[in-house]
Amino acid sequence: MIGMTDASVSKLPDGRTPRPGKKTRSPAGSVKLSEVATLAGVSEATVSRVLNRKYGVSPNTREQVEEALRQIGYERPRKGEIVLVLVPGLATPFFGEMCNAIEADLSPHGLRAVIGPVLPGSVYERDYVEAFVDTGIAAAIFLSSSNTLQNADDSARELLESRGVPYLCVNGGFAEGDAPVISTDDWRAAELAVDHLYELGHRRIGMCAGPLGNTPADRRVEGFLNSMDARGIEGAEDLVVRYHYSVDGGRYAADALLDLDVTAIVASSDDMALGAIRAITRRGLRVPEDVSVIGYNNSSILEFTDPPLSSVAQPVEHLAQACARTLVTMIQNRPVRTDEMLMEPTFHARQSTAPVRPA
Known part of the structure; x- marks a missing residue:
């Protein structure tokens, strides 16, 4: 007791x-x-x-x-208690940065983050929760895990709720449950990318989008289409190609878009953007002289790619601070807002975008 x-x-x-x-x-x-x-x-x-x-x-x-x-x-x-962070691996720099920032913001409150790299919506999520829930776990964070997938197995969420363990979600919430949700404004992220390319004269703008049913990917597509429509560009829905968040996914999607004569590509991740650049150069085209490319997540390595990649950044520090502040409040049994909190992304221009090439 x-x-x-x-x-x-x-x-x-x-x-x-x-x-x-x-x-x-x-x-x-x-x-x-x-x-x-x-x-x-x-x-x-x-x-x-x-x-x-x-x-x-x-x-x-x-x-x-x-x-x-x-x-x-x-x-x-709370001293010495554990916050379990469920995350889809650490290979993507964004997730590593988020985990580090969350740990740093939880530490002053006597809380320690334990990272659980899982395949979102898989049995491994529940395995991690079952392994920690009996050890005095203070709370859990679904960091772009099953909370971002439609029709995913959410038994990990159900287990936490049945045990009275507070949790929150990052970049999308569960259809069931009313836990706090803290997200990057992905609609705005797509708008920032389209706005930059439009100002450079691009009108045939394509999108290498993430998989259907993934909340951040769906929101970025919606933001992309809304932004294109607001600028009077018709047929934008035909310039959206869905694939996995990976270099190969970006390459396959970009190949389809290049067949449609796009002059610029907005990617749903930095990995997809790098895959798009590979597809472009394999056709003997140049970035940005022939095709401009924008990524998403703004990894620190982008300064060293060839060319340095323009990208939209998620506000890692603000997301982590909001997560820590909300979790501490929940652990103290105090009320928190359960409507989704949206954080503003930022655009970072580098050398992968340029004015549209002459016809």
């Missing part, structure tokens, strides 16, 4: 015992199980199960107990 005993009772400065419902900030081990049970209208055993995040408590009952804890002012001890 965590932090509460029948033998320990908190006292006010004048020696009185606080009445149920009176808000006083109580450290671990300073209030009675019976007090919380009376206030919540449940048994002491139920309070114990909620505190220890055990099965067998309905969502409504769990919320009654959590509300009683909030009224009393009880805070769960």
